[in-house]
Amino acid sequence: MGMHSLPRSRSVVTRTIAAGGAAFCFGMVSDLTAPSANALSIVIPAGVIGNGNTTQINILSGNIINPQIGGQNLSNNSTIGNAASGNGNYSTTSVTSTGSGGAGGGTTGNGNTTQIDILSGNIINPQISFGGSNSSNNSTIGNTASNNGNHSTTSVTSTGSGGAGGGTIGNGNTTQIDILSGNIINPQISFGGSNSSNNSTIGNTASNNGGNSTTTVTSTGGSGTGQGPVGTIGNGNTTQKSLLSANIFNPQLSFGGSNSGNNSATGNTASNNGGNSTTSVTSTGGSGTGQGPLGTIGNGNTTQQGFLSANIVNPQQISGSGSGHSPAVASPQLFFSPGGSVNTTSGNAASNNGSFGSTLGSLAGLGTRPASGQTAASHH
Numbered sequence: 001m002g003m004h005s006l007p008r009s010r011s012v013v014t015r016t017i018a019a020g021g022a023a024f025c026f027g028m029v030s031d032l033t034a035p036s037a038n039a040l041s042i043v044i045p046a047g048v049i050g051n052g053n054t055t056q057i058n059i060l061s062g063n064i065i066n067p068q069i070g071g072q073n074l075s076n077n078s079t080i081g082n083a084a085s086g087n088g089n090y091s092t093t094s095v096t097s098t099g100s101g102g103a104g105g106g107t108t109g110n111g112n113t114t115q116i117d118i119l120s121g122n123i124i125n126p127q128i129s130f131g132g133s134n135s136s137n138n139s140t141i142g143n144t145a146s147n148n149g150n151h152s153t154t155s156v157t158s159t160g161s162g163g164a165g166g167g168t169i170g171n172g173n174t175t176q177i178d179i180l181s182g183n184i185i186n187p188q189i190s191f192g193g194s195n196s197s198n199n200s201t202i203g204n205t206a207s208n209n210g211g212n213s214t215t216t217v218t219s220t221g222g223s224g225t226g227q228g229p230v231g232t233i234g235n236g237n238t239t240q241k242s243l244l245s246a247n248i249f250n251p252q253l254s255f256g257g258s259n260s261g262n263n264s265a266t267g268n269t270a271s272n273n274g275g276n277s278t279t280s281v282t283s284t285g286g287s288g289t290g291q292g293p294l295g296t297i298g299n300g301n302t303t304q305q306g307f308l309s310a311n312i313v314n315p316q317q318i319s320g321s322g323s324g325h326s327p328a329v330a331s332p333q334l335f336f337s338p339g340g341s342v343n344t345t346s347g348n349a350a351s352n353n354g355s356f357g358s359t360l361g362s363l364a365g366l367g368t369r370p371a372s373g374q375t376a377a378s379h380h
Helices: none
Strands: 011-019 041-044 049-051 054-059 068-070 072-085 092-097 107-110 113-118 127-130 134-146 153-158 168-171 174-179 188-191 195-207 214-219 232-235 238-243 252-255 259-271 278-283 296-299 302-307 316-319 340-351 358-363 375-379
Touching (some): 054 072, 068 072, 072 113, 072 127, 092 107, 107 153, 113 134, 134 188, 168 214, 174 195, 188 195, 195 252, 214 232, 232 278, 238 259, 259 302
Parallel strands (some): 011 072, 049 107, 054 113, 072 134, 092 153, 113 174, 127 188, 134 195, 168 232, 188 252, 195 259, 214 278, 232 296, 252 316, 278 358
Antiparallel strands (some): 041 054
16 A cells, blocks of 8 residues: 655656465566555365365455555556465365264365455555656456366265255365455546556456366265255356456546556456366255255356446546547447547356266256256346
């Protein structure tokens, strides 16, 4: 966090980073300094049963407030919220239950990740220049999970009346929630100079999780299998929700100069999850299999929801002798860009999930349909 006000003859250069997962951040953005402390960051390294299961929660964490007023303003701000990488690979989890409570009450398996980001990773970087130019480079990522739960095996066997699995069973399954996070506010006003911006924001990203893995669930109990609050059985399944996040507000006003905007906003993205994996579910219970609210069985299934996220607002105004360029091509979100702009936005993107996967189901009860590589997305 920094605030600078200097005479016109000097320059303002700010380099700031705040990170929930600093080690991962170094591989993704360049020109970084040491991370600053977070307001509240909670990491729960283990789930209920298994290896490398992670729960991460950020609240009011990693925000950067960096107003700049001077002759020449330059900012380099980067922040990352929750990062989980390389957990629960080449692992084996085996659970056998004969009791009435069934097997598995929450998360059972390897490399499963839950990430929640609230009011975190926002960048506020207004710039006002007198006689000089404004230049900004802002980058923020909310939740990122990659390379978790690969080449792993989860086996759950239950002969009890409670069935098998109360929530998530498998390897490399990811749940990400981003609320009021990862927004970039970067208005630029220049008197006698130009404005240039490079802003990039990503809400949730999950990649290369749950590949080459096996999940086997067998239940002969009277109440069936997977009746918990989540009901996800398999490998590399992804659930992503983005609310009022990953937006960019970058108005540019130049008196005597020019404007250039290069902005990229992505809400949810999931790629290469659950490939070459196998899920086998056998139930002879009377109440069936996978009856949780999600009821997902298989590999690489993706659910994405975005609400008022991944929007770009980039109006440009030039007065005096400055010059501009042709308007940007409108993408599905919000653009107001008469000037020199390259703006790219993506609400939900899912690709190459559940490839070459196999799902086998034998359900004697009121089972849920086995499926792999399915995608459900909504964006507003």
